Amino acid sequence: MPANLATEGRPALVYLRPLPDADPPLGLSLQRAATSALISAEGYVAIETHQDTPNAAGLAGFTTLLDALATAAERPTVVLASAEVLGERALDRAERLLALLATGAMVRLADASTPEQALRSAWLGRAPNERRRERARESMRKRALRGQVLGRAPFGYAIEGRNLVVDDHEAAVVRRIFSLYLDGYEGVRRIARQLNEDGIHTRLGKPWSAGSVRAVLRNPTYTGTYRRLGIVVTGAHPALLRRGQFEEVQARMARRRTAPADQHRHAYLLAGLARCGHCGARLLGARRSTGGGEAKTYYRCASATNQGRCAYHSQRTEVLEAAVRDALVSGRLSVARKPPSPRTTEARRIALDREVARTLERWAAGELTYRDVVRRAGEPALEAVRLTTAAQAASPRLDAVTAADRLTAEWDSLEFAEKRALLLDAVAEVVVRDKRIRVTRRYEAT
Structure with missing residues (x-):
């Protein structure tokens, strides 16, 4: 897989998972043809392909896809033949689709549906009357x-x-x-x-x-x-x-057009690591234009941004990232506690499943918009997927001390993707409470 994303055309990551029992079957050759056609037609360049086997419960390929998205220096697009490849169960399919969207990636489906349509179809598929809806939809397709x-x-x-x-x-x-x-x-x-x-x-x-x-x-x-x-x-x-x-x-x-969703998108080094010290919510990247047209980027509490329930406002990206670097250089790091037991992890995963399901039910009832669903359920879905796949074998982490040492010595010369990967190896979380910033190193078993 090429490490350098600087190719002509927009970068795209392809995910494949054969579905031999689907009606009709959705094999790898069909998926490759469909995704290749979309990539060619839309001017993308496929830089990586991630693949799972039909019955891969842990979805190791999907995990490496999430890892690639987390360390990408620019915003790639994920191309799928259909949302069906994300899972047979409605909740699994919905969570994995939301997890992809939570990374900031664009998702394109070769079956001509949008992520919103695919999410709605996956969730409403749980309803007993979904067959009647699908028959009506098929009739409409024939008319079209x-x-x-x-x-x-x-x-x-x-x-x-x-x-x-x-x-x-x-x-x-x-x-x-x-x-x-x-x-x-x-x-x-x-x-x-x-x-x-x-x-x-x-x-x-x-x-x-x-x-x-x-x-x-x-x-x-x-x-x-x-x-x-x-x-x-x-x-x-x-x-x-x-x-x-x-x-x-x-x-x-x-x-x-200025394409605000793409042209001005900024990659945030501490995405997924930074949390609010007031309420515990994640800090989300945000971009703000000043009166003179200059753009400034911030980390802002998700709870304050989405629900207005937290008094914490924001922290400039360069200030917070410099503070993390200083903590690594000086060694002023907390050490993470021992990871929770499998039973605790499973309880957390079940709670996340319920949170995502409740949000989807409110959407189905017309109480929330699609944008609300992505904003509220995206991060919980991503965490749920990570917990589900955590037990599967993945590329081994660099030990936290070695990763921290490399960051300290090479911070200014590291490319964004490598710096981000090392931070994920070295740091468990960054907690921000007003002007106090606590950086916690990952737990290392002895």
């Missing part, structure tokens, strides 16, 4: 294959006999939006302002906004292509513009 519309018509079209037909008035607005963007290279806010000044409104009679203009510019329906439920039908209805026009707009939008 025939080019019949599911739901409302996009702006620019109307529905006649379950098919899309051109709405001449709205279609003229769609063509004008694309023309303004292509010919004048206008931004979405300026286009929205121009439409509003000309007295042109949306279908609901509301003013245009940057978001509504952007939604038009990103909709492939205007090329005559219908997409729904993973089904793609070309030539299903009259096109409002040429395919090349649409692709040029997408290319220009990609160059213009």
